Amino acid sequence: MRKINQKDIDNRLTKAIRELSDPKSYDLVCHEHRLGEPMPSIDKLAKMVDKIRQIIFPGYFGDINLNLGTIEYYIGVMVDEVFELISEQILAGLCFSCSSDSERPEMLQLEKDASQIATKFIEGLPEIRRIMTTDVNAAYLGDPAANGIGEVIFCYPATRAISNYRIAHHLLKLGVPLIPRIITEMAHSETGIDIHPRAEIGEYFSIDHGTGVVIGSTSVIGKNVKLYQGVTLGAKSFPLDENGNPIKGIPRHPVVEDNVVVYSNATVLGRITIGHDSVIGGNVWVTNSLPPHSKVVQVKSRQAEFVDGSGI
Template structure:
């Protein structure tokens, strides 16, 4: 390395970038025999899962009764191999002491976790079928369920969420968050994989939606674009750092509708069958069967404020 002739002016920059104090807070110590997670392969994994869950919609899998089992079998086998490798990479990345990392044990664990996840695909398919139905029935503009599956960003984001949530529940590190952020980048819908969301969940339009890590959402909940289920504050430890693992996001009970740009903060409960109007700011519990809207206002002779 010392014999390389750098263009004038670059050597000083290289020296600075190579100093440990310059990179120690942003460097991951990567050992040659331990793979790194790949976003590109995880995109392939999500595409495979989407093809398995929605046969006939994605990829080239035919849905004829005589061949569908063969094509699903091929895809599941391919999914197992790719997922096993990525889970192993996640375990490598997440180990706290690489020198004590047991590679053979981690490879066996990755294989077991991949099988456990694949065993959950029938349940994930059922959950997503309820989400598709909720989106179709809840949107007069939807011409068919096929349109919902193909086109709606909410279904893409919820699919990634349900995949990521299942992996997180199995204890897979890092991979679930990457899968969730893939959908966030594409759709503008930010659902943390640790959130708990019931069946028949739908997001209309979706851009700007944020659902925090400790949020709990019941069954048959509908939210619109720009809704935030966030934290009101972050408790700090003695060193001034946020205390992790505290439930700090809202609980939304069954059959709730939350309209556009509503902001709901803190560990509060939105009671069942409630309607939350647009652009409201809520930091305290809302009783069941409530209707929360903006206070009416008068501006230039116009009276408004129904909020929904």
């Protein structure tokens, strides 16, 4: 049996440690934590989002069997828990976004800011519930396979993805850094539906099946829009600055007006406008604006014979 050379192992491990500790190797991928500052926590954010779902959809989630006679107490408990969780995570996002000590406000001020933002977020929950109600209703009315509103809330991945988006979008509008993106990426990992929190999406929005849907950050979607699986609302190109780097923040994703349906695996690219009441068929590419009431489909299929493998 070959003898273990412990000295050789120690030397190799020491060499790896030195290389990993070289500032040149981690210059772009290291975050130096400041003592006393909270870090964003995916676990705590997941807990927070779950509790917000309990508030938005009372009686559907959580371990408590809801009694309508005590709903105000129930909502009050949930709101208190969400307020504590979200205040801490907002503070973590604010701290994380300060890249240098010169940019960093006093911790007491950051805590006050986080508390104010958390309060405004809680004040916006009734509106989030209102618009999520329209989304759930759109999914139910638009899917013959849905047996009830409860099935849409419990089972549909789009409900989870859209609710994460609505929560994250509200936080983004309140000026919270980083945390909104984490929340939408949590839903992306769970459902395969990728909605950037900066996208603007109107009410009665639905995604059928959902897997593979991508909605870019500067997308604007009107009311009563329905997307099927695999749809991409993406960017066609990235303008570069004088240094050859992509220019960030400019509108580069589609504007989809009211009452539009986009079928599976369609790709809509660039800052174009899809006019209201239009239908985009499956597996097509759209890179130019469409007027209202447009219908875009693939070229008509043709019948072919396949004999002994010919034609394949």
